[in-house]
Amino acid sequence: MAKASSKQITPKSEDFDRWYVDVIRRAELADYTPVAGCMVIRPYGFALWENTQRALDDMIKRTGHQNMQFPLFIPESLLVKEAEHVEGFAPEVAWVTQGGSEQLHERLAVRPTSETIICELYRKWIHSWRDLPVLINQWANVVRWEKRTRLFLRTTEFWWQEGHTFHETWEQARDEVDTMLGCYRELAEEWLAMPVIAGRKTASEKFAGAEYTLSIEAMMSDGWALQTGTSHHLGQNFTRAYDISYSGRDNTLLFPFQTSWGLSTRIIGGVIMAHGDDAGLILPPRVAPVQVIVVPIAQSGDAGGPVEEAAVRLEREAPSGVRLRVDRRDGIRPGEKYADWELRGVPLRVVVGARDLAEGRVTVVRRVDGEQQQLPLEGVAARLPGMLDEAQAAIRARAQRLLDERSVEVTDLDGLRQAFEVQPVFASGPFCDSPECELAVKQAVHALTVRVLRADRRPDGAPCLGCGRPADHVALFARAY
Ligand SMILES: [Zn+2]
CATH class of the missing domain: 3.40.50.800 (Anticodon-binding domain)
Incomplete structure (x- = not known):
């Protein structure tokens, strides 16, 4: 272990971004590499990820899923079958065009996520309602070409798990989406000591190709939000596009309903930013490599x-x-x-x-x-x-206090503006979930986004803070990493 002292860390209050990078590098969690946008996770950081991973893997298996492994490459013809999906991911896909000295006749995508190849394979394996549900998960690295990168939070290559399931009914898929979001919440709150707010993403923020996306949002110690896990109801969008059909209980030909859900090394960035102080990291004991x-x-x-x-x-x-x-x-x-x-x-x-x-x-x-x-x-x-x-509980309580102190209720756009004048906060208010009002919110405060339509709150009859029409949701507004 190299000599290191807290004197080399930029104070958090002075420059949060520099503090974040200083802590990661001095504590030897991760570092930059000669490969632009790609990080190396060092042993101390990897041990932290492994402890997190093990806790989640246990939950994934406890809820009936099995792990398997898919190829790193996806042929272009497969990737383009679901239109919304390919449009969403196209700008960030890395392509392989040559193998050895040979030019490939079809280029291969380095997987940005695996729905497409999984659908292609399960098309061959799902024939009857007896083959359902399919409950699988993969731990893997994926690549999304990023222009601006930040250690753990946004890197071109990152590590994650992606769960993929197929079900007979829409409702079963809905329950699966809820179950897995519940596992992510358990991981964030019980293991990583980060209280989270759960809810549904707006149409503009949902996963490309999903019917809807649920996510959990944690507050970092600078008041910004970090999306730490997402769970998607894919409906029949992919199973129709990839022609996965099966004979149902009454012998009719049907398309299964599908889900996918993922959590990545990004959450390690969350642990650092949620709990750390001027002296460095503060790790929750349940995942700390050294307790x-x-x-x-x-x-x-x-x-x-x-x-x-x-x-x-x-x-x-x-x-x-x-x-x-x-x-x-x-x-x-x-x-x-x-x-x-x-x-x-x-x-x-x-x-x-x-x-x-x-x-x-x-x-x-x-x-x-x-x-x-x-x-x-x-x-x-x-x-x-x-x-x-006791230390685990103290870290959780401290994070909960911060969340409570920096959460505000707003009823109109002026109130939203005022809420962010002093410092970044989590603001909640009545919202109609129209694209126009989402835009109005984004324009009201610099870099503000609708994080989720809160699952834990129902509007009390107050009108939408954007348009004044009846609001069906209470939305969480915050700046986000
Ligand atoms: Zn509205």
Whole structure:
């Protein structure tokens, strides 16, 4: 591990964007590469993604899905079959035109998403209503040619899972879309400590080729929104275009209803921006690669003494499942080690010093709020899971407080403008969901978008804030990454 100190991080209040990049690079989560727009995820960042991935993968399997793997390339003739889909993705597709020294007679798209190839294959595999439902998922990398990139948030190549399902009825597909959005919510809130607002995207923001798209939106600590997971009802748009038909229960020929849903490495950017502070990352314990860092403060010539003995004891007694590490690096002052692990967002630091130890104690410091406790060495290891749960809850509560403090209600466009004059917020208000009013909202405040039509709110009879006509929805308005 390279030496790093918080002095090298731009303060968040000074420049949020620079702070974000500084934290990612100093904490060794990811970095730029010689390939424009493509990032490298370094081991510490990948461990964070793996823990997140494992939690979601368990949910995907718990809800009845199986993983499989599709090709990286999609022939052009397949990609263009669903008109709205190809129009939506065309500007960002990367093409392979040559293999070795041979010019290809049909160019191949590097997958931007896999609906098309999946439909082509399932056309061969779905014959009867007995073949439904199909519930599958793929963990993969995809490529979308981006002009402006940001580490984790928007990169030309990124990593994700894409779930794809086929059902007999529209309602079954609707339930699937809801179930998977529920899994994303569980991941965001219970694992990543990010409270989210769920709802439906407007027509202009939905997935290209979908009937409708649901998403969850989390508030970053600068008040901007991040879409952290999406779940799409595709209706029969693709199954008709790709001619996936099956014989139904009454022997008539039918088209199945389809869904797809995805969550990507983008959510790691969310964890960084939702929780981090001027000293660096603040990682929720449930996904933190290192949950407890033990820093022994040994005097010179003290090797094998009581301080080291206590560190070894903590390693030995830590309950299985607790990711504990001892920082035994030589020649680095304790203060530097503290700053290093704060930068990396490790939830708990246990300081083992000779003076404390003489009284049978160690000091435990919590990253999220700096809370310190002096605890008896005896039994402290067994208390770590409880303390990690408390740290997880504290991070979640802190994010919830921010969301509550920076959420406002608005009833007209003037109110919306005023709400954003001081700082970016999450504004909610009655909305008719017409393209005209969506445009009016975008023009009222710079960079503002309709994030979702909130699933948790019904209008109380107030008129649409754009046109004054009856409003069927309460919309969430925010600036978004
Ligand atoms: Zn309206």
